[in-house]
Amino acid sequence: MDMKVAKKKLALKEKYRLLTRDLGWEPTYQNKDEIYPYTKYEGIRIHDWDKWEDPFRLTMDSYWKYQAEKERKFYAIIDAHAQNNGHLHITDARYLSALKIFLQAISPGEYAAGKGFARMGREFPGVGTQVACQMQAIDEIRHAQTQIHALSNYNKFYNGFHAFADARDRMWYCTVPRSFFDDAVSAGPFEFMIAIGFSFEYVLTNLLFVPFMSGAAYNGDMATVTFGFSAQSDEARHMTLGLECIKFMLEQDPANLPIVQGWIDKWFWRGFRVLGLVSTMMDYMLPKRVMSWREAWNIYGIENGTALFRDLARYGIRAPAGWDDAEKAIDHMSHQFMLGLYQWSFGTALHSWIPSDDDMAWLAKKYPDTFDKYYRPRWEHIKKLKAAGTQFANYGLAKLCQTCQLPIVFTEPDDPTRSAQREGEYKGEKYHFCSDGCQHIFENEPEKYIQAWLPMPQLFQDPIGGDLAAWMDWVGLRNGKDNGDFDGSEDQKNFDAWRAMATSNQ
Amino acid sequence: MSTVFIALQTNEDTRPIIDAIVIDNPNCTVNRQPAMIKIDAPGSLTVRRETIEEQLGRAFDLQELNVNLITLSGNVEEDEDTLTLRWNS
Numbered sequence: 001m002d003m004k005v006a007k008k009k010l011a012l013k014e015k016y017r018l019l020t021r022d023l024g025w026e027p028t029y030q031n032k033d034e035i036y037p038y039t040k041y042e043g044i045r046i047h048d049w050d051k052w053e054d055p056f057r058l059t060m061d062s063y064w065k066y067q068a069e070k071e072r073k074f075y076a077i078i079d080a081h082a083q084n085n086g087h088l089h090i091t092d093a094r095y096l097s098a099l100k101i102f103l104q105a106i107s108p109g110e111y112a113a114g115k116g117f118a119r120m121g122r123e124f125p126g127v128g129t130q131v132a133c134q135m136q137a138i139d140e141i142r143h144a145q146t147q148i149h150a151l152s153n154y155n156k157f158y159n160g161f162h163a164f165a166d167a168r169d170r171m172w173y174c175t176v177p178r179s180f181f182d183d184a185v186s187a188g189p190f191e192f193m194i195a196i197g198f199s200f201e202y203v204l205t206n207l208l209f210v211p212f213m214s215g216a217a218y219n220g221d222m223a224t225v226t227f228g229f230s231a232q233s234d235e236a237r238h239m240t241l242g243l244e245c246i247k248f249m250l251e252q253d254p255a256n257l258p259i260v261q262g263w264i265d266k267w268f269w270r271g272f273r274v275l276g277l278v279s280t281m282m283d284y285m286l287p288k289r290v291m292s293w294r295e296a297w298n299i300y301g302i303e304n305g306t307a308l309f310r311d312l313a314r315y316g317i318r319a320p321a322g323w324d325d326a327e328k329a330i331d332h333m334s335h336q337f338m339l340g341l342y343q344w345s346f347g348t349a350l351h352s353w354i355p356s357d358d359d360m361a362w363l364a365k366k367y368p369d370t371f372d373k374y375y376r377p378r379w380e381h382i383k384k385l386k387a388a389g390t391q392f393a394n395y396g397l398a399k400l401c402q403t404c405q406l407p408i409v410f411t412e413p414d415d416p417t418r419s420a421q422r423e424g425e426y427k428g429e430k431y432h433f434c435s436d437g438c439q440h441i442f443e444n445e446p447e448k449y450i451q452a453w454l455p456m457p458q459l460f461q462d463p464i465g466g467d468l469a470a471w472m473d474w475v476g477l478r479n480g481k482d483n484g485d486f487d488g489s490e491d492q493k494n495f496d497a498w499r500a501m502a503t504s505n506q
Numbered sequence: 507m508s509t510v511f512i513a514l515q516t517n518e519d520t521r522p523i524i525d526a527i528v529i530d531n532p533n534c535t536v537n538r539q540p541a542m543i544k545i546d547a548p549g550s551l552t553v554r555r556e557t558i559e560e561q562l563g564r565a566f567d568l569q570e571l572n573v574n575l576i577t578l579s580g581n582v583e584e585d586e587d588t589l590t591l592r593w594n595s
Contacts (some may be wrong), residue, residue: 011587058569066572073573108535206577210513210542213576217541225541228575229515236575240582247581290540304579307508308595311581 016057016225024049024127034090036125042188044260045253049126052248055238059134063135067142070230073185077226078150081206087157088502089220093495098212098285099151099224100350101277104209105177108168111353112181113196114140120176123189132241136294139234146230150223157498158491160349163476172398172455173341175405177274178376179452186448190249191263193359193416196446197242199267202308205235206300208278215286243308252313257316268320269437272329273404279334280341284355292366293334301326322437326368330415331367335375340409342393346468349477351486354383391485397456402431403438410434426450481489508593510551510580513544516595522561523553529561530554542576548578550592 010018027035039046080086088326090096114137121133122146124439129221148164155161213228249256279293291299309319341352355363364370385392398407400423412420424434426446431475433439464470472479512527514520520543527545528534535548545551558566568589580591 012584055584056569056572057584062569066569069573188540206579210577211539214540214542229541232576233515233572233574236578237572239578245580301511304511307510307579307593307595310508310594314594 010377012057015059016054017426020127020131021058023130024125026110030340031372034124036123038123038189039125042190042259044190044249044256046126047252048251049124049129051251052128052244054128054132055240057245058135058237060183067138070233071142071146071267073147074226074230077222080487081150081223082153085220085502087154088495088499089222091219093158093489093491094285094351094353095159095219095287095497096154096491097352097486098281099154099221101173101281101285102224103147103151103161103169104164104171104349105174105277107144107151107164108148108174109177109181110140111144111177112185113200114138114144115180116185116192118194120189120192129245134351136234136238136241139231139238143227143231143234146227150227153223157494159483159489159505160351160491163349166474166476170455170458171425171477172344172400172405172407173247173277173348173350175357175453175455176277176481179405180270180274183270183448190259192264193242193245193259195267195270197238197263197272199244200236200242201221201235202242203268203305204271205239206304206394207296209235210300211291211296212282212286213280215288215290217287218290219286247315250317252502254316260446261317263320264317264379266441268403269322269328269435269441271407272322272326272407273401273438276333276337276406276410280337282335283366284338284352284359289362294330301330321440322435325413325435325437326328329410332374332411332416334450335363335367335371336409337445338413339375339378340398340407344398344407344478345391345484346393347471347477347483349475349482349490351484351489353486355385356381370416386485391394397459399432400454400456401438402454403433403435403442403450405454406434408432507549508580508595509548510578510591510593511544511546512551512553512578512591513542513576514571515574515576516541516543517574521573523558523574526557526561530557533536537578547591548587550590552591553589554585 027506033040054193074249095182117133117137117140121130121137124130124133132189152160168178172449184192209228209232213232216224216228220398224302255284274415276451282289282293282296305319338352343349345352360376364376382392408419408421412418420435422430422436422439424433424439429448429450431442433442458464459471460466464474469479477483514524516538524543524545528536531551531584532555534545534551537544537546552578553568553571555566555568568584568586571589578591580593583590583592
């Protein structure tokens with residue numbers, strides 16, 4: 001008898017259909033608008049949620065299987081790192097500053113993204129969207145946890161790692177990414193998806209994770225490259241979710257286009273400002289560098305971004321409003337930000353330094369139009385001051401941008417010799433901005449941004465009252481250990497002493 | 507034509523996968539960087555399960571790619587036999 005044998009394995013599409021089947025039931029005793037109260041006020045029109053499909057079609061059984069595999073790999077390497085003096089295998093202790101920025105400023109962002117996606121998994125009506133957001137929520141929490149675990153090994157030996165949770169809320173350079181994530185999480189669900197799913201994941205994380213993590217490997221940091229690539233293996237899925245979400249909105253109704261474009265403009269610029277930190281990590285804080293910030297931007301910003309926006313042009317999307325200003329900033333931002341970190345190094349829970357002659361030669365080669373002309377002379381001047389025993393420090397309070405919260409350290413797009421500052425008034429109060437992009441964002445939603453908590457005004461409030469030592473206590477900064485010039489720091493001395501012990505029997 | 511790419515960790519799991527991608531996409535360019543490999547291709551790139559299985563010598567579930575994938579670019583289309591990245595312009 002010719003019997004039809006049941007297929008042993010379900011096809012991917014069928015498996016995914018079964019996973020999501022019956023999850024999207026029609027409610028009978030509650031109104032859909034009351035179950036999902038936040039999906040309409042932003043103005044986005046959705047006609048058919050079933051049109052949303054996750055292109056990876058990842059089902060829960062596969063998700064747990066592959067995530068478990070990633071975790072096993074991760075913890076095997078973290079154990080090996082701890083058991084084999086991994087903290088002494090990095091190129092030199094300057095590299096630690098990049099890790100401190102990562103832990104203080106970026107890992108808490110992963111956690112915030114986890115909270116955001118947990119909320120979106122509840123608020124979106126579509127089943128495909130709910131499943132994808134819930135998986136991403138779990139991913140983001142995993143990223144925060146694996147990063148904290150991996151870097152806790154460094155905390156056993158070096159300064160500046162211990163108070164990252166306080167730093168996240170209170171330290172001036174950490175409020176930049178914090179305000180980015182707070183802004184996203186307090187937006188509506190569709191704007192959140194553009195902010196994190198699209199702008200952050202698709203347009204920007206490649207710059208944050210890929211060349212920097214490859215750089216971590218180049219600098220011998222087994223722990224960071226492991227959490228970095230383990231996290232990034234989830235990002236491919238996140239990026240795809242972000243891109244699918246944007247296409248879904250644009251395909252559902254042509255009226256969505258101007259709203260979506262406005263969010264792309266806003267969140268590209270918000271993200272670009274956060275990348276100021278990353279540019280400095282890449283150009284200055286990796287002792288051995290795989291590529292410069294400019295080279296990374298050419299690949300992941302220009303080439304990939306142009307391809308993306310060309311693809312979306314069929315829906316009427318154009319490149320973000322700040323695209324040209326971003327391009328003009330690329331050859332300047334890492335230098336301007338590192339000069340900022342150095343002049344305020346008494347107030348950073350990481351070390352900065354004057355680049356060596358060798359480093360300056362590399363920077364000049366990578367930035368032929370800007371470094372020797374604008375930045376080498378400043379470093380040489382700062383070097384002279386230090387040699388004379390009068391290290392340059394700026395104890396004045398920085399003017400902060402009300403939107404991105406960065407100090408005014410960047411210059412005019414068309415004149416790198418002039419600080420960019422903008423000013424606006426709202427309800428009789430004066431507000432400051434670092435750029436046209438940030439000013440426009442504020443002017444579109446002033447009621448949101450006037451509520452921003454800014455680290456500089458806090459200095460004059462309880463419990464600090466304008467006292468620098470009280471501020472250091474409050475942010476968890478141990479003066480003389482966590483802050484200041486790398487040259488002469490405990491981290492530098494300990495690393496050199498311990499590495500010498502590891503290679504001799506004396 | 508816009509470039510699509512896929513980046514994978516450098517390890518023993520990905521060696522046969524990369525070989526398979528190169529066989530199926532003769533136009534692609536393989537960039538080797540510390541700890542990672544980035545494969546660029548003009549317009550589109552296809553990863554085929556069968557070719558990976560031939561290189562690997564065992565059955566392979568395309569979703570295993572998730573374990574060692576670092577990043578990708580382009581619109582994704584996936585079923586059990588192929589994963590395609592494509593820009594529509």
